[in-house]
Amino acid sequence: MSARSAALAWESLFRAQVHLMRQFEAAKDFRPLSSREYDVLFTLSGSEAPMRLRDLNAHVLLSQPSLSRMVDRLAAAGLVRRSTADDDGRGVLVCLTGAGAQLQKEIGRRHVRSIAALIDPVLTEEEQAVLTELTGKLKSAAGGGGPSARSVGGPSAGSVGSAGEEDR
Amino acid sequence: MSARSAALAWESLFRAQVHLMRQFEAAKDFRPLSSREYDVLFTLSGSEAPMRLRDLNAHVLLSQPSLSRMVDRLAAAGLVRRSTADDDGRGVLVCLTGAGAQLQKEIGRRHVRSIAALIDPVLTEEEQAVLTELTGKLKSAAGGGGPSARSVGGPSAGSVGSAGEEDR
DNA sequence: CAGAACTTCATGCAAACGCATACACTTTGG
DNA sequence: CCAAAGTGTATGCGTTTGCATGAAGTTCTG
Numbered sequence: 009m010s011a012r013s014a015a016l017a018w019e020s021l022f023r024a025q026v027h028l029m030r031q032f033e034a035a036k037d038f039r040p041l042s043s044r045e046y047d048v049l050f051t052l053s054g055s056e057a058p059m060r061l062r063d064l065n066a067h068v069l070l071s072q073p074s075l076s077r078m079v080d081r082l083a084a085a086g087l088v089r090r091s092t093a094d095d096d097g098r099g100v101l102v103c104l105t106g107a108g109a110q111l112q113k114e115i116g117r118r119h120v121r122s123i124a125a126l127i128d129p130v131l132t133e134e135e136q137a138v139l140t141e142l143t144g145k146l147k148s149a150a151g152g153g154g155p156s157a158r159s160v161g162g163p164s165a166g167s168v169g170s171a172g173e174e175d176r
Numbered sequence: 177m178s179a180r181s182a183a184l185a186w187e188s189l190f191r192a193q194v195h196l197m198r199q200f201e202a203a204k205d206f207r208p209l210s211s212r213e214y215d216v217l218f219t220l221s222g223s224e225a226p227m228r229l230r231d232l233n234a235h236v237l238l239s240q241p242s243l244s245r246m247v248d249r250l251a252a253a254g255l256v257r258r259s260t261a262d263d264d265g266r267g268v269l270v271c272l273t274g275a276g277a278q279l280q281k282e283i284g285r286r287h288v289r290s291i292a293a294l295i296d297p298v299l300t301e302e303e304q305a306v307l308t309e310l311t312g313k314l315k316s317a318a319g320g321g322g323p324s325a326r327s328v329g330g331p332s333a334g335s336v337g338s339a340g341e342e343d344r
Numbered sequence: 345c346a347g348a349a350c351t352t353c354a355t356g357c358a359a360a361c362g363c364a365t366a367c368a369c370t371t372t373g374g
Numbered sequence: 375c376c377a378a379a380g381t382g383t384a385t386g387c388g389t390t391t392g393c394a395t396g397a398a399g400t401t402c403t404g
Contacts, residue, residue: 011292017304017311018196018291024311025193026237028186031317042362042390062352069194071392076354078390098352098399123186124179126317131310136185139310142303143185143192149199149294210360210392230382239362244383246360266369266382 021143031126037119041111044070046119048078049087049104049112058091058101087111189311199294205287209279212238214287216246217255217272217280226259226269255279 029043038046051067052059065075079102082088087108093099104112127136197211206214219235220227233243247270250256255276261267272280295304 011288011296013301013304013308014292014295014299015288017295017299017307020308020311020315021189021193022197023235024314025189026235027315028317029190029237044390060352067191067194069197072352073354073393074391080354081390096352096400098397100353120179120183124182127182127185127314128179130313130317131182131185133181135310135313136181138306139185140181140188142299142307142310143188145298145303146192146295147188147195149196149298212360228382240382241363241384242361244385248384249360264370264382266367268383 028123028126032119032122035122037122038115041115044068045078045082046112046115048075048082049108050116052088052102052104053109053112053116055103058103060093061100061102064102082108196291196294200287200290203290205290206283209283212236213246213250214280214283216243216250217276218284220256220270220272221277221280221284223271226271228261229268229270232270250276 032038033043037043041049047068048064051064061076061079062072064079065072068075070078079088079090079100083090086105088102089105091101091103093101131139200206201211205211209217215236216232219232229244229247230240232247233240236243238246247256247258247268251258254273256270257273259269259271261269299307
């Protein structure tokens with residue numbers, strides 16, 4: 009019977025995500041990027057050290073080949089830089105360029121305003137905190153994504169925004 | 177300052193959605209469909225009467241042309257049927273065929289198990305209810321999506337699953 | 345230390361997507 | 375009642391995506 013409850017929660021979570029994302033895209037929050045491209049820049053902005061392609065791929069809802077090519081395009085646009093990991097010959101490291109970091113911040117600031125404009129009117133600050141906590145727990149649900157062991161202290165260090173400043 | 181809180185909530189919500197969806201896709205929950213195709217069948221399954229294309233489009237994160245072509249493909253596969261609205265010559269109505277409804281149920285059952293398997297271990301039933309409520313409120317955030325006026329009592333009637341049975 | 349098994353990333357290719365726009369129908373205003 | 379504006383869907387076209395697979399590097403095993 010609790011399957012029903014879980015299914016309802018997922019359905020509601022999913023629809024809320026769709027609805028909000030739709031608004032953000034209608035408001036052109038991410039221009040001149042796509043939301044997925046911004047997601048990559050944002051994720052990179054949250055990491056001090058360059059990030060492995062496979063770690064990036066864990067955060068983004070994209071297949072590995074698609075991410076590989078997206079990073080190509082972002083590099084061609086001068087927003088990120090690629091290099092090969094020295095401790096692992098097959099690994100590819102990605103980091104933001106100056107232009108990439110700047111664009112991310114610019115979009116981020118705009119986006120945070122959009123987020124607040126939609127969420128603040130319908131959820132109190134306390135409710136927002138509860139939502140953050142509950143969805144946070146969901147991320148620890150089984151699979152490869154959780155706060156597991158991989159890569160000593162690099163990528164997953166301070167994973168929330170460059171300093172809690174702007175946001176995705 | 178509450179912008180920070182809202183941004184954190186959205187970031188967390190979004191990442192949770194990505195993480196869970198990734199698991200569902202890895203588990204091949206939606207096969208032989210894509211998650212987006214299933215989403216369309218699921219949405220249709222929640223509506224008694226045939227649904228207008230534009231109403232469908234409000235629920236799915238897809239551009240109008242993409243949805244139009246997806247419905248083409250689903251119709252070609254015998255899963256949905258198209259017809260023209262009699263009260264509006266340009267409107268297109270879509271409904272499930274028998275095969276479509278059956279496939280939706282089949283996938284739905286599998287999917288609900290997946291959902292429960294991931295969520296039940298990390299959220300109590302009460303927490304799940306809270307999550308449902310908070311995300312439900314988010315759907316009423318400004319835009320075209322909320323429980324607004326459009327189309328008398330048809331599509332948006334019993335919008336949660338065919339009987340609260342299975343899920344997206 | 346050689347070879348099998350595994351991991352990580354790139355590439356060929358067909359399918360699917362979004363944007364801009366055209367088309368059909370409906371409603372509005374004179 | 376007719377033109378103008380508006381709404382709902384389809385189509386052309388270039389781009390992006392995913393799947394299957396290949397190539398390069400690493401780790402495990404005997």
